[in-house]
Structure formats: structure tokens, C-alpha cells
Amino acid sequence: MxxxxxxxxxxxxxxxxxxxxxxxxxxxxxxxxxxxxxxxxxxxxxxxxxxxxxxxxxxxxxxxxxxxxxxxxxxxxxxxxxxxxxxxxxxxxxxxxxxxxxxxxxxxxxxxxxxxxxxxxxxxxxxxxxxxxxxxxxxxxxxxxxxxxxxxxxxxxxxxxxxxxxxxxxxxxxxxxxxxxxxxxxxxxxxxxxxxxxxxxxxxxxxxxxxxxxxxxxxxxxxxxxxxxxxxYDPVGMIETLANERINVVAVIPVMLQFSMMMVPNIKDYDFSHLHTINYGASPIPESLLKECMDTFGCDFVQGYGQTEATMALAFLTAEDHRRALASEPELLRSCGRAVAGTDIKIVDDAGQEVPRGEIGEIVARGPQIMQGYWNNDEATAKTVVDGWLHTGDAGLMDERGYLFIKDRVKDMIISGGENIYPVEIENHLMAHPQIDDAAVIGIPDEKWGEVPLAVLVSGENPPLSEGELEAYCRGKLAGFKIPSKLEYIPGLPRNPSGKILKKDLRQLFADKYGF
Structure with missing residues (x-):
């Protein structure tokens, strides 16, 4: 009620x-x-x-x-x-x-x-x-x-x-x-x-x-x-408003913070004393960026996970979680937190059966915030909400404490030689390289393995990496079948308004070259 x-x-x-x-x-x-x-x-x-x-x-x-x-x-x-x-x-x-x-x-x-x-x-x-x-x-x-x-x-x-x-x-x-x-x-x-x-x-x-x-x-x-x-969104205007308008809270995607930090060289001269929380979503935040932002803004950070079909929020990684991550548990920064009040989240296999903690499957959720359905599309509604459970289309796992880790969109998973590859894992590793401003990974056809990973990178003002340099960077950190076989550079990645990379647009961009 x-x-x-x-x-x-x-x-x-x-x-x-x-x-x-x-x-x-x-x-x-x-x-x-x-x-x-x-x-x-x-x-x-x-x-x-x-x-x-x-x-x-x-x-x-x-x-x-x-x-x-x-x-x-x-x-x-x-x-x-x-x-x-x-x-x-x-x-x-x-x-x-x-x-x-x-x-x-x-x-x-x-x-x-x-x-x-x-x-x-x-x-x-x-x-x-x-x-x-x-x-x-x-x-x-x-x-x-x-x-x-x-x-x-x-x-x-x-x-x-x-x-x-x-x-x-x-x-x-x-x-x-x-x-x-x-x-x-x-x-x-x-x-x-x-x-x-x-x-x-x-x-x-x-x-x-x-x-x-x-x-x-x-x-x-x-x-x-x-x-x-x-x-x-204006990178400089956001910073000026946060300081001059005595803003207390703001919701962003991590790339907004990254751009603002780059575009305002004197950012530490601003007064952010009124700001108590920055909410972010759409993707995890790199540990280096989080540390820089916490030092600059002096406020709490909270990550939210959800989707339109769930009104807005399904899970949160709290400010306390962020502080614990920086102090002793950096792996928590790859998590999007735990389920919101009144909501059940579980991980299921292709048959809809819950998998053990730590195993990857599809994230499904049940709660009072789940949509009424899709407009004039009962078939899609029935496939998406099954027995009250929203099938998110996201692949992930849950640890023993109930923390949720997003691995990728189920449909973006790459199957190479029978092995499941989740692009987000590769993207997170690539984003830690100082010469890479942005990264996305998609599967491209391969006669031997069925699919192999293609890395699509943005270097910004940095000198681009060669395929050999990229392979050397990944070798030993990623399994051999996860290392991108091909490398492409573009000026910027296509994203939707929530900041999520539009993988279908990338596939269309390289369709002719790689024979999708």
C-alpha cells in the first residue's frame, strides 16, 4: 500500500x-x-x-x-x-x-x-x-x-x-x-x-x-x-553547477566523470563541500577513477543497477561498499551491489533453474517495481516476465554474500571454440591500460573457432596500440581464447542515453569487413 x-x-x-x-x-x-x-x-x-x-x-x-x-x-x-x-x-x-x-x-x-x-x-x-x-x-x-x-x-x-x-x-x-x-x-x-x-x-x-x-x-x-x-550534459557546466549551485546529489554515468575530470584542469580549485553523494550506473567505475573522484569531490559514491522494465533500480552498491572496496576489497568495485528492499534476485541457467553461487547465468528479478508489461506485445511480455520473474537478459553471478556481478548481456556473449566469453571481462582489462580511453569487445566470425573477440578501441590523444602490443598486454592476464584476435580504432563508441555501448551498431560498422 x-x-x-x-x-x-x-x-x-x-x-x-x-x-x-x-x-x-x-x-x-x-x-x-x-x-x-x-x-x-x-x-x-x-x-x-x-x-x-x-x-x-x-x-x-x-x-x-x-x-x-x-x-x-x-x-x-x-x-x-x-x-x-x-x-x-x-x-x-x-x-x-x-x-x-x-x-x-x-x-x-x-x-x-x-x-x-x-x-x-x-x-x-x-x-x-x-x-x-x-x-x-x-x-x-x-x-x-x-x-x-x-x-x-x-x-x-x-x-x-x-x-x-x-x-x-x-x-x-x-x-x-x-x-x-x-x-x-x-x-x-x-x-x-x-x-x-x-x-x-x-x-x-x-x-x-x-x-x-x-x-x-x-x-x-x-x-x-x-x-x-x-x-x-556539459563537462565543464556540470562541474561549475555542482560547485556554484551548492548541489547535494547528482546521478551520472562514469564516462561523464571521466570527461569532466579531463576538461576541467583546475577542478580541485572548486568548492564541492555541499555535495554528499554521486550516484552512478550503466557500468562499473574503474578503481583509479573512483579514487581520483573521491579525492576531488570528497563525497560518497553509490552505484545502481536496473533497467527500464524494473522502473529504475534493482540493486545498489552502497557508499559503505565503496569505502570497503578501496580499503581492502577492490573486487567489490566490479559488483553492482545487492538487491533493493522487497526484491528477489537469482541467477538461472537456460532451463530457468537457479545455479549455485559463483556460477554465471541470466539475472532474473522479482519485486513490486517490475513493469506492467510491454505495450500491445503479450508475446514479448510472456517471454520476459515468467511466473513473476523479470528475465533481464544480463549475464552475471552472485557471490555468497549476495553481491551481484554483471558479466555481460546474454546476447552479447561470444562462443569461441565452445568456450563462453563475456566481453565485459575483457573490456575491464583493456580500460586499465593508460593508452586506452574507451573499449568495447564484440565477436566476429572465425572459420576455426566459430567466433573470436574483436577489440574496438578509442585512444583519444594517446598513441594507438598495435595488435602485438595489445596481445602482450593481455597475455598472462586473460585466457588465451579471450585475447582479442583483431583490433580496430574509432573516434568514439556508440552509446545509448544510459551510457551502455550499442554493440549492434559496432557490428553494423564492421559487418562488411568481417562478414557478419
């Missing part, structure tokens, strides 16, 4: 009891909780005046902003379902998602006008940040909208409809309820030990079409904290 039935009841509570506290701000505007409640109600009225009813899908194709977030909250207010659209996708990809979701209204930033494909061009649109010929601006759309009609919204009603990143095949629409979010926002602080506080300032960088950015922002509303919203 939840304290409240839906997300917006928390907004109302804070507006009534601490209305002057800032809810959110960006480069252009700032709203207190009272102002935000009133603004959200105006947008809700405009949605209803435009014919949007409970259960209807509203697309949001926009970068992070106060207006973007308030449009989302207004959808929640009337039981409509927001569909955050990834503006990094192509017109065809967005057209598929928009039509699949049956979006009835699109709210978008002017810079993404050209991303409106055939389907969205045929639907009403509202320009959030400006004026476009033939499309109402947000301000004009709100004029004369009247008063919104209150709608009964329960914990079981869908809050948002978010598409998977599509690392394999077509993206699927994940349905997350109000209850899923509320429960996960209770589980996360209880398990991580990091609680949002009234008025505490959180920096929002991750995009709101991604679970970390959206659910992290919603957690701020639930607990009454203040969101400082960045439109984009």
Missing part, C-alpha cells in the same frame, strides 16, 4: 505544506512547489481542452527543462500517459515509436521539428520552447484553457510508457504504473542509504526520456527536494 495513490498527490502535499520551497529550475525559469502545482493544473486543463483523456498517449520530444517536466506531471494529473521520445533517434525510428504508441498529441522543442515524421505531422503539436508556423506555442496553447477536471488516478494506472533503447531489434514500449514508481522510490533510498530531503538540491542531467533521469526527478517530487535541471 502506498502513502498516496498517485504521483501528483505528493506534489499537492508539498505545495500545501512547503509551497515556497523550490521544486525545479533551469536556465530560464524557476518554480516553487506551489507555483509548480498551479502551472501543472493549467497544462492539465489545456490537455483536456485538446481532447486528451485518461489513458491517451502524449508524446514529449524535448530536452530537459522545467516546462518539459511540468508537461509530464500534467499528464499524470489527468491519467494521460506520457511517452518520452529520444531525440537522438532517426525520423524513421521515432515514426515507428509514435505510431506504435498511438500518440495523440506531441509536445516538442523547436529544434526537433524536423524529427516529426509522417505519423507525428498528422497529429496536433505544441511547441514547448518557441513558435513554429502552424503549431501553437506552449504559452498560446495555455491561454483560455480554463480549469482542469479532476480525474481519479490509482496506483495501478500507467504513469509512463517508455521505449527500450532497442539494443537488439525493434524497441518495445514498457508500461510503468504510478505504483511501480512510488514503490521503487521507497526502495531506492531504503537500500542505498541516500535519502532525498526537503529543499535538498539535486542536479538533473540524464534525459527525461530515460528512466534514470525521469524517475530520479520524480523521486525529488516525492520527497520535496529541489531539482536543478540541465538541458544537456
Amino acid at each position: 502506498n502513502l498516496f495513490n498517485n504521483l501528483c498527490e505528493y506534489l499537492d502535499f508539498h505545495a500545501t505544506n512547503r509551497g515556497d520551497v523550490m521544486m525545479s529550475s533551469d536556465a530560464n525559469s524557476s518554480l516553487s512547489y506551489r507555483e509548480a502545482r498551479d502551472y501543472v493544473q493549467r497544462i492539465a486543463a489545456a490537455l483536456q481542452s485538446s481532447g486528451i483523456a485518461k489513458g491517451d498517449r502524449v508524446g514529449i520530444l524535448a530536452k530537459n527543462s522545467v516546462d518539459n517536466f511540468c508537461v509530464f506531471l500534467a499528464c499524470a494529473r489527468i491519467g494521460a500517459v506520457a511517452v518520452g521520445l529520444n531525440y537522438r533517434l532517426s525520423v524513421d525510428e521515432l515514426n515507428f515509436i509514435a505510431s506504435d504508441a498511438n500518440i495523440k498529441l506531441l509536445c516538442f522543442d523547436s529544434e526537433f521539428d524536423e524529427l516529426r515524421g509522417e505519423y507525428l505531422q498528422g497529429k496536433p503539436g505544441v511547441c514547448i520552447d518557441g513558435d513554429i508556423a502552424g503549431t501553437a506555442s506552449l504559452a498560446a496553447w495555455l491561454e483560455g484553457a480554463g480549469t482542469f477536471n479532476d480525474v481519479a488516478v490509482t496506483a495501478d494506472d500507467t504513469l509512463f510508457h517508455m521505449y527500450t533503447s532497442g539494443t537488439t531489434g525493434r524497441p518495445k514500449g514498457v508500461l510503468i504504473s504510478h505504483g511501480n514508481v512510488l514503490i521503487n522510490c521507497y526502495q531506492a533510498p531504503l537500500s542505498s542509504g541516500v535519502w532525498s530531503r526537503v529543499g535538498e538540491r539535486a542536479l538533473v542531467i540524464a534525459p527525461n526520456f530515460h528512466a534514470v533521469g525521469l524517475v530520479g526527478s520524480l523521486m525529488g517530487v516525492i520527497y520535496g527536494s529541489s531539482l536543478v535541471i540541465h538541458r544537456d
Whole structure:
């Protein structure tokens, strides 16, 4: 049972009891909780005046902003379902998602006008940040909208409809309820030990079409904290805001920290005394980077593991775990922690049977934050959630203490001469080399072994390694069959918004050369 039935009841509570506290701000505007409640109600009225009813899908194709977030909250207010659209996708990809979701209204930033494909061009649109010929601006759309009609919204009603990143095949629409979010926002602080506080300032960088950015922002509303919203990730801007805006907590991916440390040579001159926690996810953090960041920022670090189908969080590696790792157990930094409260995690084989501790298999999880299912795709839902257990598609192992270690995506596993190779193990070793800025490993066809590893590297300003030098570096540290047989350099690895490497894009890039 939840304290409240839906997300917006928390907004109302804070507006009534601490209305002057800032809810959110960006480069252009700032709203207190009272102002935000009133603004959200105006947008809700405009949605209803435009014919949007409970259960209807509203697309949001926009970068992070106060207006973007308030449009989302207004959808929640009337039981409509927001569909955050990834503006990094192509017109065809967005057209598929928009039509699949049956979006009835699109709210978008002017810079993404050209991303409106055939389907969205045929639907009403509202320009959030400006004026476009033939499309109402947000301000004009709100004029004369009247008063919104209150709608009964329960914990079981869908809050948002978010598409998977599509690392394999077509993206699927994940349905997350109000209850899923509320429960996960209770589980996360209880398990991580990091609680949002009234008025505490959180920096929002991750995009709101991604679970970390959206659910992290919603957690701020639930607990009454203040969101400082960045439109984009900027390595220097992040550091300046952390210091100058007295930020208390921020969620990042490790590569963001790496870039910021590189781009701000005088970073130790900044005052980070207000910062108490950096949350990170999508990948482990190298021990050398963690030590450098802890020395620079002087705060706690917490790693989260989850996926869209689990609302946000399934496990956490706590601040205490990080301190213990640096003191005496460095292997813990390869772990993503232990299951959040109220969640069971186990490792299973291909037959769905639990394997002994320490053995690799697929990670499956069961808990109240697991999705309602995939939109209009009962077959995929039945394959993904079996007897209440979410099959994550991640390969991993669990040690005797319950710590979870991600080895790779099941579908990214390389089988070479009958041996299973998990690319992440090789990538972690490669990333420790001082001349390698970034690394990914994929399998390529081989007549003798079936598949062999290909290392795709980014050297940055460092001189590139030869294949011989790479082999020498790996020899003795990795089993012979795990040493990359081929080596390629590219300017940067393709990643999705959560920071995960898009292995399918790498395969496409080298398909002709290696005969995929």
C-alpha cells in the first residue's frame, strides 16, 4: 500500500505544506512547489481542452527543462500517459515509436521539428520552447484553457510508457504504473542509504526520456527536494553547477566523470563541500577513477543497477561498499551491489533453474517495481516476465554474500571454440591500460573457432596500440581464447542515453569487413 495513490498527490502535499520551497529550475525559469502545482493544473486543463483523456498517449520530444517536466506531471494529473521520445533517434525510428504508441498529441522543442515524421505531422503539436508556423506555442496553447477536471488516478494506472533503447531489434514500449514508481522510490533510498530531503538540491542531467533521469526527478517530487535541471550534459557546466549551485546529489554515468575530470584542469580549485553523494550506473567505475573522484569531490559514491522494465533500480552498491572496496576489497568495485528492499534476485541457467553461487547465468528479478508489461506485445511480455520473474537478459553471478556481478548481456556473449566469453571481462582489462580511453569487445566470425573477440578501441590523444602490443598486454592476464584476435580504432563508441555501448551498431560498422 502506498502513502498516496498517485504521483501528483505528493506534489499537492508539498505545495500545501512547503509551497515556497523550490521544486525545479533551469536556465530560464524557476518554480516553487506551489507555483509548480498551479502551472501543472493549467497544462492539465489545456490537455483536456485538446481532447486528451485518461489513458491517451502524449508524446514529449524535448530536452530537459522545467516546462518539459511540468508537461509530464500534467499528464499524470489527468491519467494521460506520457511517452518520452529520444531525440537522438532517426525520423524513421521515432515514426515507428509514435505510431506504435498511438500518440495523440506531441509536445516538442523547436529544434526537433524536423524529427516529426509522417505519423507525428498528422497529429496536433505544441511547441514547448518557441513558435513554429502552424503549431501553437506552449504559452498560446495555455491561454483560455480554463480549469482542469479532476480525474481519479490509482496506483495501478500507467504513469509512463517508455521505449527500450532497442539494443537488439525493434524497441518495445514498457508500461510503468504510478505504483511501480512510488514503490521503487521507497526502495531506492531504503537500500542505498541516500535519502532525498526537503529543499535538498539535486542536479538533473540524464534525459527525461530515460528512466534514470525521469524517475530520479520524480523521486525529488516525492520527497520535496529541489531539482536543478540541465538541458544537456556539459563537462565543464556540470562541474561549475555542482560547485556554484551548492548541489547535494547528482546521478551520472562514469564516462561523464571521466570527461569532466579531463576538461576541467583546475577542478580541485572548486568548492564541492555541499555535495554528499554521486550516484552512478550503466557500468562499473574503474578503481583509479573512483579514487581520483573521491579525492576531488570528497563525497560518497553509490552505484545502481536496473533497467527500464524494473522502473529504475534493482540493486545498489552502497557508499559503505565503496569505502570497503578501496580499503581492502577492490573486487567489490566490479559488483553492482545487492538487491533493493522487497526484491528477489537469482541467477538461472537456460532451463530457468537457479545455479549455485559463483556460477554465471541470466539475472532474473522479482519485486513490486517490475513493469506492467510491454505495450500491445503479450508475446514479448510472456517471454520476459515468467511466473513473476523479470528475465533481464544480463549475464552475471552472485557471490555468497549476495553481491551481484554483471558479466555481460546474454546476447552479447561470444562462443569461441565452445568456450563462453563475456566481453565485459575483457573490456575491464583493456580500460586499465593508460593508452586506452574507451573499449568495447564484440565477436566476429572465425572459420576455426566459430567466433573470436574483436577489440574496438578509442585512444583519444594517446598513441594507438598495435595488435602485438595489445596481445602482450593481455597475455598472462586473460585466457588465451579471450585475447582479442583483431583490433580496430574509432573516434568514439556508440552509446545509448544510459551510457551502455550499442554493440549492434559496432557490428553494423564492421559487418562488411568481417562478414557478419
